[in-house]
Amino acid sequence: MTRYREICADLAHRISAGTLHPGDELPGVRDLAQQWHTTTSTVSRAQRRLADAGVLELADRRRARVAPGAALAARRFLYADTVFTLTGSDDPALGLVGGALDGKLRMVAGEGSVAGLGAVRQGRADGAAIHLLHHSGVYNAPFALGMLRGLEPHLIHLWRREQGLIVQPGNPHGITGVADLAGRRVSLRRPGTGTRLLLDRLLLTAGHDPDGLRGPEAGTHLEVALAVATGTVDAGLGVRSAATDMDLEFIPLTWEAFDIALTGSALGSAAQLVAALRTPALRARISSLGGYDTARSGEVTKLSDPTSEDRPSR
Template sequence: MSRYRQIADDLARRVRAGDLAAGTELPGVREHARAVGTTSSTVVRAYRFLADGGVITVSDRRRARIAEQGMIAATRLLEPERVFRLAGSDDPALGILLEHLGVLVETVGARGSFAGLRAVERGEADGAVIHLRHRDGVYNESFVRAVLHQDEPYLLHLWRREQGLIVPAGNPRGLTRAAQLEGLRVARRETGAGTQVVLDQMLLADAIAPETVAGPELPSHMEVAFAVALGIADAALGLRAGLTDLGLEFVPLLWEPYEIALGRHALGAARPLLSALRDPALRNALADLGGYDLSHSATIRSVG
């Protein structure tokens, strides 16, 4: 390995380990060259390599500093071939994102928010797409801390999405809230899916036992909508996206954050996701689906 790469990789490992936090100022080129016993031009090349990889920022008038998302960039630089394994929730916009990413992300077997978190805990996945509303009204954070606390967990925000009642055209039963689903055939997501959790919470809030609301149990939002369109179900709780072509109507109830839970060790492999979420063409394609808010997409926060 060339000397400049050795210097760059050493710095990247220190950033990944947390020894060099975001905003930390690096030594000047000459100072660093003396410290590691090499030439200034070699250090300049190492710094440029790190800057191109997003690990550091450089300026003509200021010393190099660790970038805001330097830890993610450093991990990706050190593991360039790693594929991000993703489990968890179902979503139409997620399908478009995954198609855009191609081989950089691999979907693994676990479906549903709870199952996805368990897959990450067991090491079967690097991240889980989740939307779990705690009884206090806050999404995701408590569940991630409870399951992934040993992995220094983070949440990568994909988007907010709109959930509501899916009903036939004209809303013949005049449905406006979940409590009115009692006695109807209701298409439901599988146990452990975040949408099913939300439906159960809404029913319990109106003193309705969730098990008394019967209907087909289906593995995806699209199949839930199909069930209503085919007359197999009278209504469902689901997403606004994609309903227009089916001749269905949507009764909005809530907006929810849709996020990826992951441990610190997987931050680098998630970098292609962050890059894709900032792509204007992809963002336009997702917004065109309807029912999505991408204003905070590609933000990441620690929840440990």
């Protein structure tokens, strides 16, 4: 590694770790050259490279300053070539995220939210997409904190999404809610998936036994919609965008938080993902699918309390 790259890495690590904060002024170029035992031209070159990456701000006759949003920019710089491995829950919009990251996101087929958290804990994936409603009414945070305890659990907010019943055009069976699923053939997600747990909870609230439902298991929301479209089942619980893709009717039931759970050690490799989620262009493409709220996409929360869902970190 050349000397100027070493200087870039050193400053980026200090900014990522929070030793240097947005607005902090760096020492003069000559002082930094003495500190790193190098030339002023090498220090200047390093500062220009970090400025191009959005980590520093440079201005004539002023010392370099740490830029706004520098912590994320520093992680993007340090982990520019790192691929983030994602498993866990399914969502049609994840394909748009993968396309925007140009090879920096590798999605591993998962078996739902709970299995995804287990994969992260075992080191088989960097993050897990999850949507799990706790009995306290809080989404995802209690489960991520519990299963990733001791590993600095964090959540990256993907989006809020609308879940509901997917039925055939014209709703021939007159289904208006989960109470009408009794006696119907229903496409079911696998046990341990967030959608299956949500359906079980809704059925119990309506006074029905979840074990009474019958029908084939589906691996994805699109498979649920496909089963409805082909007439294999009368209905299925899934996201609005899956119904839209198959020109099916959608009966809205709830909005839920869809997040990525990860450990503190994976924050660096997630930097490209976080930055992409914060771009208006990607948010607009996701929202256009229908049934998505991307207002908080890319928000990162460090978990420290099982009842705290909204503690953004830099």
